[in-house]
Amino acid sequence: MLAPTFIVLTAVGIYPLGYSLWISFNDYHPSNPSFPQGFIWFENYLTAFLDGQARHALGLTAIFTVSSVGASLVIGFALALLFNQRLPGLAIARTLILIPMLVTPIAVGITWRIMFNPDLGVINYLLGLIGIPSQGWLASMNQSLLSVIVVDVWQWTPFMFLILFAGVRSLPRSPFESAAIDGASRAKIFFLVTLPMMRPVILLAVLLRAVDSVRTFDQIFMMTRGGPNQTTDLVSLYLQRVNFKFFDIGYGAALSWLFLILLMAAVIAFIRYSGFLRSAAEKEAR
Amino acid sequence: MGVRIEGLWKLFGGHTAVRDVSVEIEDGEFFVLLGPSGCGKTTTLRMIAGLENLSAGRVFFDDEDVTFFEPRRRDIAMVFQDYGLYPHLSVVDNIMFPLKVAGVPKDERRRRAGEVAERLEISSLLKRKPPQISGGEKQRVALARALVRNPKVFLMDEPLSNLDAKLRVSMRTEIKRLVSDAGITTIYVTHDQIEAMALATRIAVMNQGEMVQVGNPLEIYDRPATRFVASFIGSPPMNMFDGRLNSAEELEVVPRFLGEAVSRARVRQFYEQAPSIGGVVVGVRPEHLRLGASVGASNAVVELVEPLGQSTNVYLRADATPFVAVTNRTTLQVGDRVDVQVDESNIHVMDKETGRNFAVSPDDGLGA
């Protein structure tokens, strides 16, 4: 019964991976046959270690991922608690709030680019109405990263919310009532009971979001293409440039592999450190 | 500490879960709220705990109005049906939790938790987490957590219902011992009448949101105020038969021997209480039926015999109407004809419509 999955995985997943691993040891410029081509051992990897732009992109990606996931965790959690109230109308609002994650990232990028336009966009217009001076947003080197983070938070907080909400909903009620009766204040209940009990769900949501977040491409490409002055030049955008602007496919593959290894190391560290899979497995065993 | 509730109401949307419940519970009492599921007993308890907002009414602890106090300000302890343990904390941390949020120093916390754990014989579990221990052990931990802080009032919401039958009995006696040792006012919710009888100093029977009778266990058993109470308490349940009070003279009921057992004077007494009412329900507890060897006037046939060791349930039929009797060991066999007798004082006659028991006078066990 595993066979079809295995076949698809091999044909569409493993084969391209193997191919790109091989290519990463080559100098390969399909755009320019007059360039040297062929097997060059680890030269691409060595180049990558000296590549300041790659380091820059990695740093930006780290900031982007940590702040975007962090912000959507906080907002998503707040929303999950908010929507856990039993009040009329909240069910509809809860459904409506899911819309951002359903919209095509391409369209999301274009729409926000329109709205963020410092001179013609509706956001600066609305801010102007309440007396806030207009901002550069995507065009400002200080705000561009923040702006793309805002968009990422906008689009994916609903996803985070959905997972966290499911978690909050499935929590047993009695420990909270115990805590209330045992004399704990609201804040203490939140920090001593809610948060620890939500831990596995939070870890899962963070893991899923982080893994998706580091790959974010479409929206940012539509909004800034890595600019201005490379202030939003995340790894995914840099990889796209190396592969599709410079057509340095071998180097692009090497960068991708290094990135993938780094990411895997981070994920494994996260899983080991947090005991996430272990606790899930324990749960399963019961 | 005494607990007094006055005119408690709880409405959920259009549904009335608790309807004008008032009761006064004395200091040190073991008070049981008994009733079928959905009768409002748990809601009442939760309103006393402050976990549920009340629609109307007042809650007093001694003479202090705590109606609008948050649970944490009421100085109470509660044991939940599913124990309400913190799954992420070890047993000892669970027990210490109330002390921790109260700001008790760490050494003191450890000492007190250790003492309570000792008393409940769970000292060997302290390092484990709730998912790793059994239901009975969880129950003890929950009790320990409740006891550790010496609360003024002890609330228990069906604490034994998730345990298996044997454990339930042993925990029951244990709870009674622990609570009476501590002398803490306890309010205990259950749907199990045996549990209620065994534990309570007083029982309040609830049905459809109303408190229908309050009294000590034997009062409730012997003098059920309504048809509901009569049928809810006792196992096997009270035999009930449709009947009519045709006049001040005659109680008509099938099987006939029941009607015949009631004296004219007593029929009149019933009739005077409600002259206009025709339909009644006649009830008699199985153990109040005496089975005599058939001496000519046998009026019933044995249909089934269930020897339970201690006692025997005998299923009978008389005048085409089935009923059950409880006797000591017997040699009766299926098909035997027997003579069934009953004392007039053990026959309950209840209003078919309102359910009121005419055999119990208004001031009989129900107070003023």
Next chain:
Amino acid sequence: MTTLPRPSLSLPGRRSAESPPWGYRARRSLKVMAVYGMVAVALVFFLFPYFWMVVSAFKSPGDVTAYPPVWLFEPTLDNFRELIESMGALSALRNSLIVVGLSTCLALIFGTMAAYALARFNIKGKETIALEILMVRMLPPIVSVIPLFLLARKFGLFDTYWILIAVYTLMGLPFVVWVMRVFVQEIPRSIEEAALVDGCTRLQVLFRISLPLMLPGLAATVVIIFMFAWNEYLFATMLTSSAAKTLPVVAANTVKPRGISWGLASAVGLLMSIPVVVLALLAQRYLVRGLTFGVVKG
């Protein structure tokens, strides 16, 4: 024994006329107002951009770039007309439906089978498998797009439905396996064993007994993998040309070098969001449950 009230036969309303003190009610309604206030803020933040997109889809080129923005305008369907008439949105829509629909089905079937196997038969190293599945999700798509392009060329799959279907099936598989494994585990073995005793074959058990029980999980999974495939752009643009072009490519095409066709872009965004939003609404009851991947059992 103290004075106790008689069993009360009073009608509702008698005592309830006595209402809680003002302070108590006010505090509660303040809290409710605060909740609604925060919900309103959240709704504005999460819905305004979508609202703006919907509004822009019906604006004429002059209105859509107008500054200050116009709120009242004469709605026009020109954007949709242009999408269909000159940008091939209809055929792209058809392609998208075929490709995404088929790949969603395949991923569901294969993934559920794999999940069933993983959950039911004792396979060692479940933790490793879960990790590997996660890895597939982490792959930057740019790593595999060029090899896949060459592969597609070699086997004549370029610009056909098949290559995209294969890619999207792979994209969806990890998700399906992960979610469905949990749902399989939640089906009591005894139900299946009862069916076996009753004379079903293993396959019949799967299709008649287990599958219906897994439906909520399947519903949630469908929405998520459909959404990801439906919105996928990089592979769609690299592995197709005219014949199998899907909607995201059309969407990207609305960014014209001489001016973003803001109206067109909004129209295509709106058009594309409709099926996903409808699906999500239909399955939203299951979404909450399906998305916790067994970390919590809901």
Next chain:
Amino acid sequence: MPKNLNPVRGAHTHTPSRRTVLKGLGAAAAATAVGPSLKARAGDAVNLNIMLTNIPWTDAISSTIAEAYNAHTGGRVTITGEQMPYEAHYEKIILELSSGSSTFDIVTSDTIWIRQLVNNNWVTGLEPMKAKDPSLPDLNWKDFLDGPYLFSTFNGQRWAIHATQSTPVFVYRKDLLEQAGIEPPPLWNWDQYLDAAKKLTKNGVSGTAMLLGGQDACMGDWMFRVMGYDPNPPGNDFLLNDDNEPIFNENDRGVRAIERMKEILPYCPQGVFNFDYPDGPPLMQEGQAALVVHWLDMWPGLDDPSISKFAGKFGYTVSPTDNVSQHMVAGWGMFINAFSEHQREAYEFLAWMLEGPAYQMFREAGETTLIYKPDLASPEVKAQIPLLSVYDDINRLGTTYTAFPPYKVTNAAEVQRLVYEEVIAAVAGDKTPQAAMRDAEDRVVKAMRG
């Protein structure tokens, strides 16, 4: 990578000829009619697939022109076009053609990528085709502007028919200049431009605008300024000399161009660092900027009252300059894919295009960068597209044409990107202009390996 170096395969020249015979369309072709191939039997319909981008003249190809040509061939040849976003066009060309794909028979391409197509033998030269097969129709170039020759000719050979020609145009708001008491420019130098930008910045209107967010657009902004400083031998591009050595900062002209950009930065709209081609027109239509210098083909619709608030208030002239009278040209060409199975039909189609009416259809589809002389001579067309008046100024000032810089190198996209990154870093103030130019030179030299 082994490539098919023979641009024209026998089978493909022969079969179509036979088709033409049967259609009775070319007597000369009858001589070469040989064995039929299974693939393309006589009388079979042929479909020409064309790689397009999303601009008006390519819209025309897949609609009105396709219809007209289909009618012209009696239904034998159909034309289909696939539009690529401009952003994805380059990568699509490389992926397609480097893998020897015959998906597209004709490929449209921006000037700067031409060398890539030619050097890699991915496209078939038009003149060699004609030389090999004299039965092919003549190509009629005489009705077109001279500029495009610059970028479609290599080694004395024609590689494409040119579709458009773009050139820098200086767009200004006539009304605002008048209000500020500024004499409108026939030809300004950069000091005059800066001065005007300063004066025009007020009341929410920026004096000028640049498009610094796009690789090509920003390079344009910089190059307009670079070329204003030193005379260049005609035909030299401003980026590399004939030995592919960087010359863009000769005599510090690159540095000075960056300094110019920094000088006008305060008089630009806020979004300037993220603006690319698409952001330009709405900005001007809404009246957010008063002056701009940019490619002619990127400013359509300014005089269309249905989308522009300031229609009719724009003036157009040549780009400011200090002491040179050269004018850059760039544009798009249509190439025949060397791997196409319908090269002959493709050639015939291009030849038919050059007859003229197709270019009128470009205009009807909204194209503003016209190269068809009869169109340019028509007063109605000029009234309809006031932008075209820039050609009059070019002629009046006697400027000469020069091609847009990186067209001479094979990896033009990469070279352009490297220079762009350095220019933008300097404009943003991350580096001094001198350091940026030094770095740019280093990186370009490295990128020229092989």
